[in-house]
Amino acid sequence: MRILQLIDSLESGGAERMAVNYANTLAKKISFSGLTATRKEGELIHQIDKNVSYLFLNKKRKIDLKAIFKLRKYIVENKITIIHAHSSSFFTAVLVKLTLLKIKIVWHDHYGTRFKESWKENKVLIPLSVFFSSIFVVNYQLRDWSQKKMLCKRVVFIPNFAIKENNVDEITNLKGVDGKRIVFLANLKNPKNHILMLKAFLDLKLQESEWTLHLIGRDYFDEYSVLLKNFIDSNKLEKHIHLYGERKDIQFILSQAEIGVLTSTEEGFPVTLLEYATNKLGVVSTNVGFCPEVIKNEITGLLFNPLNDFELKNQLQKMINDKVFRKDMADKLKVLGDNNYSKEVAVEKLLSEYKRLNQ
Structure with missing residues (x-):
């Protein structure tokens, strides 16, 4: 062929x-x-x-x-x-x-x-x-x-x-404390809905317990991008929420994180979830598109309605608070990904x- x-x-x-x-x-x-x-x-x-x-x-x-x-x-x-x-x-x-x-x-x-x-x-x-x-x-x-x-x-x-490469570039060192990093892998554009995650981070006061949020994805330097940066600046979160732009060493980045999030209002079948699975992250995901087929709520991760900020905060807090629960879900997600996707x-x-x- x-x-x-x-x-x-x-x-x-x-x-x-x-x-x-x-x-x-x-x-x-x-x-x-x-x-x-x-x-x-x-x-x-x-x-x-x-x-x-x-x-x-x-x-x-x-x-x-x-x-x-x-x-x-x-x-x-x-x-x-x-x-x-x-x-x-x-x-x-x-x-x-x-x-x-x-x-x-x-x-x-x-x-x-x-x-x-x-x-x-x-x-x-x-x-x-x-x-x-x-x-x-x-x-x-x-x-x-x-x-x-x-x-x-x-x-x-x-x-x-998703493909896990054998020879992984190690270029991007994430800021923050080991074991307390949340990563969000998505280009900065609609319908990825980054602002929902930023507001949840602020409302839960995660910065006070040393958690950090890392946004990985292309920055188009448009109104969407400005909105996120203004929110970070106005709430003095510069030391806790970090933007890295487009990166090629995704596996190395994910290996430094504990939790992966996705807050889109619309999705097809996000490869991001499979990349989180491959790297054994605890996942908090939107429930749109094919996401519920990959993330079985409270089995392989936690789901929420992207139009409901309370649901996101509740699921994120649950994922952060219980390390054993988080690891168990991450292990099951890895198996599900390997077997089905x-x-x-x-x-x-x-x-x-x-x-x-x-x-």
């Missing part, structure tokens, strides 16, 4: 991380594994395996003929049979297919909010779905939405997975779908 992962950027988002994960894993299992970034590169470029064939299109506009024909040439030269297009990159994939009709497109939907949207918000996607051979989704809500709305009726749930489970399902398309 000769497969290309297509993604619009290599910034550290969930869809982007999965595109890299798939390309790297498939490089060891199929005859050709390629990865193409259409518009932007980013921190994830450093995580691409040396056995993956990589191409950057540097696409400048929505319809960029130079980029399209550059991709077409790459596909022909490498005898690629399937484009696995992640999220918004479907548009580029379809434009290439119009010049190369034999190529097959798999579209992978990572966008957790889509199940709430109508035809109007997807007026380009839905008509172009007639060119898809299959649709992959990261949770059951997205599966149901695609089956009802899309013109391609082959819809398959493929679970996300491992690289092997996801890739076996993925290869099965690829084989069906190549027949």
Whole structure:
């Protein structure tokens, strides 16, 4: 099999991380594994395996003929049979297919909010779905939405997975006291809902017991970012809540923390939870999207309604207060992740779908 992962950027988002994960894993299992970034590169470029064939299109506009024909040439030269297009990159994939009709497109939907949207918000996607051979989704809500709305009726749930690297970079040393660090791994943007966590930290007066909060993720230096920084400054929390921006040594960062949090108001299937699981963190998570399938409340972690600040504070306090309970949940989450959301489970399902398309 000769497969290309297509993604619009290599910034550290969930869809982007999965595109890299798939390309790297498939490089060891199929005859050709390629990865193409259409518009932007980013921190994830450093995580691409040396056995993956990589191409950057540097696409400048929505319809960029130079980029399209550059991709077409790459596909022909490498005898690629399937484009696995992640999220918004479907548009580029379809434009290439119009010049190369034999190529097959798999579209992978990572966008957790889509199940709430109508035809109007997807007026380009839905008509172009007639060119898809299959649709992959990261949770059951997205599966149901695609089956009802899309013109391609082959819809398959493929679970996300996290990869634990053997050679871990050790660059970012977290501030604060060992054993009292909370990490929040998410880019600074909606719908990640960081402000809810900041308010809970303040209301619980966690700084008085030496706990610290560490925000890891891309800073877009916009209104969202300013709101968080103003909150930290105005409440004199600079020594207790730390922003690190986008980082590549995620495993090393997580190895220094005790608790991982996620407060999003919308999610697809956050790879963040699997990364917390891999590193045996106690997890306090939003209950949206696929999160309740991974975090079984009071078994593998603690869940809360992201629109209810009291629930978050209650669950966070419970996680902080009981170290034995926290460790037990972290151990169970690691087992659940290994058994149900491992690289092997996801890739076996993925290869099965690829084989069906190549027949």
